[in-house]
Amino acid sequence: MQQFDVVILGAGFGGSLTALLLDRIGLSVALVDRGTHPRFAIGESSTPAAGYLLQSLSAQYDLPQFEPFCKYGTWQQAHPDISCGIKRGFSYFAHTPHQPFQAQPSHGSELLVTANLSDTLADTHWYRADVDHWFVRQVEASNIVYRDQTAVTLQHNQPGWQIQGTRLGERVNLQANFLIDATGAAGIVARTLGITPETEFKTHSSAIFGHFRNVAPWQTILDGQGISQIDYPFNCDHSALHHVLSEGWMWQLRFNNGITSAGFVLDGVSDQQSWEALLERYPSIQQQFAEAECVAPEDGLRTTGRLQRGWKECAGSDWALLPHTAGFIDPLHSTGIAHTLCGIERLVTILEQHAGQGTLTGQLAAYSHSLQTERTLIDTLVACCYRSRHDFERFWLSTLFYFAAATSYEHLRFHEQQRPWLLCADDERFRQTVADWYELVSRDDLPVDYQTDWLQTARELLAPWDRVGLFEPAVPHMYYYTAAPEAEPR
Structure with a gap:
């Protein structure tokens, strides 16, 4: 039996970073994950807010090793071995079914929004297999207990938690004063506690996605159709590229290792046949994927049910959910990384200032409310775009x-x-x-x-x-x- 101030379940980048920050403020921490790294993960597009938050956390908690990841230029200088993509901003292209993409007068079918001044200062797409692995290696290099390949069961002792499981045939038995759930959709803490799921959302979307090699750049397709890019503020492939479709939209995020993250997000429910059917409906996108090969996940394209999920409570007196566990709406506005970092900053500040005090429960209730309010706003912002597409x-x-x-x-x-x-x-x-x-x-x-x-x-x-x-x-x-x-x- 090992006793900790905090145990964190889930070793994605959010769980790993939270463990390091809590260790910095003097709490004893254990990080537990049911899988291993490196592994396929989706949710890769960063934003200026995400970069600024990571930079602020790095400075405030004396973790300078994370600062290079805030901008593309410093990332390439410090960690050229960790794959990422350059993101100058957002680009959008509106398509009509069964027709090649057509530029309209006054860029009526195009939208490019710049987020930073140069390639060096650009945001990034995180190739999560590399990035999450690097984050967890920082945990392993610290004095934090890390257990991967560990499936657990939870017992809530009110207060405190007992976490039991096995790792490579050996028993794992931990006790925690506080438990943080960073398991995403698994939501193990909320499910253990019987928290009521949130089911009312304005957005109703599903996705089919994967990682590909040999996806032709969109710029190449535009060149082939004689579409001028002279007014574009940046290379449209150096962005979170959105194809706006009758059925929903498609994302494309390019990494510097030759891989492109791509997925269709549909207003409704997708199915295994959607990918080829959608490519056939949009010939210019089909050109991009003429030579493409799906390289991850290993078992082929991944399909989802409804993407929208959430819990009606996101924290209690001795537990809390990180934002991606608390809920998710849709990848349209690339809010995932920034939301995770924003929630981590808020939660770590609460535990630093209020742990062991009578004010903790109230602060955690406010934290729960903040996540629910942010989720509702993101839902409304995304739904506006679906209604308008x-x-x-x-x-x-x-x-x-x-x-x-x-x-x-x-x-x-x-x-x-x-x-x-x-x-x-x-x-x-x-x-x-x-x-x-x-x-x-x-x-x-x-x-x-x-x-x-x-x-x-x-x-x-x-x-x-x-x-x-x-x-x-x-x-x-x-x-x-x-x-x-x-x-x-x-």
């Missing part, structure tokens, strides 16, 4: 609600030194504004002549949070800079 001009306006949230968060965090909830989810007025836009784009009873008012309506709604001129790009749908910290935005 059949009209690309309206889709563009719906994305601006996300970009207004992201740039406002960055400004508050890094210019005003505040600690807002992710995407300003603690701003009740902003949440209501997004909800109002959602109700508007979801209506099917609007008169035809209302179409002319979409732009002005969005502009008026977002005016208090439009810090970067979202409605006034010099070139339509082409944003040459939006992020806050390195320099004042255009």
Whole structure:
């Protein structure tokens, strides 16, 4: 029997980083995982907020080895052996079924949003097999107890926990004053406690995805069709690339090891036949995958049921869920890594300042509420885009609600030194504004002549949070800079 202040279940990058931070503040920690590293994982697209949060945690808790991962340039200098991709921002291309991609006047079927000033300062796509493995090796190099290949059962002693399992034929028996669940969809703590699942979501999507080699760059397809890219603020493949489709959308994230993460996310339920059927419906995307080979997971493309999930309680007096365990909506806005880091920062601060005190339970209740509120806002922001995707001009306006949230968060965090909830989810007025836009784009009873008012309506709604001129790009749908910290935005 080993006794710990905190036991963490799940050794993805979130669980590993949390273990290292708690060790830094003087708590005894054990990290337990049922699998091994390296392993296939999805959820790879970072954002400016994620980079800034990781940098802040690295500095505050004296973990300088993590700082190079905050930007593409420093990553390449310090860890060229750890695969990643360059991400200058977000790109979107609207497709019509059974037709090659067609550029429209004033970039009416294209949208590129820059997040950073240069390749060196760019965000990254995390090749999770390498990154998660590196994170857990930092745990192994510390004085933290790490047990992989360990399936466990839990007993809640109220207070405290007993964690029992086996590893390579040997018994594992741990006791913890506090338990953190970083197991993602497995949600072992919530299931053990019988927490009620959250089932009410505005978004309803599913996915089919994998890692591929030999995916032709989208830039190559555009060149072959004679589509000019002279107005593009960056190479469109150096981004989180979104193909906007009648059925939903497709992501493409390129790593510097020749692998591309790609997946269709559909408004509804996917099935094993969806991949080939969707490629056949979109000939320009089909060209990209003409020579492609799925290389992970080992058993082929992975399909999901409904992606949206969550729990009605995310923390108690002696337990807490990390954000990806607390719930998930959809990968559309690349919120996963930033949300995990934001939640880790909040939870570690609570345990550092309130562990062993009468204030802990109240602080954990506030933590639970914050995760649920962030999840609801992300759900509404994503659902706005799904409701708008059949009209690309309206889709563009719906994305601006996300970009207004992201740039406002960055400004508050890094210019005003505040600690807002992710995407300003603690701003009740902003949440209501997004909800109002959602109700508007979801209506099917609007008169035809209302179409002319979409732009002005969005502009008026977002005016208090439009810090970067979202409605006034010099070139339509082409944003040459939006992020806050390195320099004042255009």
